[in-house]
Amino acid sequence: MSKSSQPAVVELKGLTRSFEQGGVRIDVLRGIDLSVGSGEIVALLGPSGSGKSTMLQAVGLLEGGFGGRIAIAGEEASQMPADERTRLRRNYLGFVYQFHHLLPDFNATENVVLPQLVKGTPRPDAEERARSLLTSLGLQERMDHRPSQLSGGEQQRVAVARALANRPHLVLADEPTGNLDEATSDRVLAQFLELVRGEGSAALVATHNERLAAKMDRVVRLHDGMLE
Template sequence: MNQPVVRLRNLRRSFEQGGVRIDVLRGVNLDIRPGEIVALLGPSGSGKSTMLQAVGLLEGGFEGMIEIAGTDAAKLNGDARTVLRRDHLGFVYQFHHLLPDFNATENVILPQLVSGKAEREARERATELLTALGLGHRLDHRPSQLSGGEQQRVAVARALANRPALVLADEPTGNLDEATADRVLDEFLKLVRGEGSAALVATHNERLAVRMDRVMRLNEGVLV
């Protein structure tokens, strides 16, 4: 059996608000294995984004174990956590967060350059991914020249540029109309599976969730 890409054990996160303790995550346990696409289902405010921030090593204040690619993140300092995140994780958000002054290809090249890849190789990789997502004719267009669905496809390509072991997607189609959401999700799932990456996809949309390999529901801070 392949080692899990991510292992969560007794993951907890609480906040203080107006002198009241709010338990958002109350002992989450989860394994995701290579190539597996898991839907994280729950209504808005259920803690899905908090859980993705934990797995993505984007925020502190969590209790419990977060193991990424066999490494316990709790044992790492800030710089080492950054390297672990850079080398093993990719991110897709509800809003694309593309750099407006760079075209589609450049937006996918940049994270590769940060990881030390040569520009020529990074450009070839960006072109390959964008073409696979149906954007071969839009490579030189800036975000403002792209539709919402096209912008999100660029964001998907950017997330996969460094061949991450795990892609974290937070409501990746939540800002799109239903027809566009279906197309983008189809392309996302096909590309992630083709790359051999695993994915954890937070959504409140049951219709989309059931198209993934496994559905986990976040209910009162616990996965069921």
């Protein structure tokens, strides 16, 4: 069921992105309009190369060069200076990628604690939050293990916990189970959706998998640089 009637966590208006390649202009995004409501989980469906990652980079305020309007939690972010964009990312957004990108020299708990310390959370509170999230993901026996000691599914669940550590309004997930086998992918996605819903966060999840997309609240399709 769509929750788009609730206040928008992110709103895109006329979002564009073009690149120059070999003297040729390539329009990757050609006027994207999208609103994601509070607590809504939206699947961004499209084949590889359709611009899903580029769109998530725009919403995540990870690079410039985009045209149009990007509003995060009601704040117009398109023309913000870098420090203000960093503040928005830290306070409102969480990220999950296809590859976990965990810090190899830190254990699971420490990987979830670190982004909280960056935000200014006291260490005892950050550690308690990390343990709670990892336990909810079935990792209570793996908290002291480093990434190299974890399976692919476990690594990705730690990455999910890290993304939710600072209680983001919006989680951006780019093919979050794309590097896992089907059975593990299903388990991790189910836990991801359950945790995101339990936290009350919204999510925009890029995937090329129709079956996984069907498990979310709403599906939007990116084709030829536009949403269908």
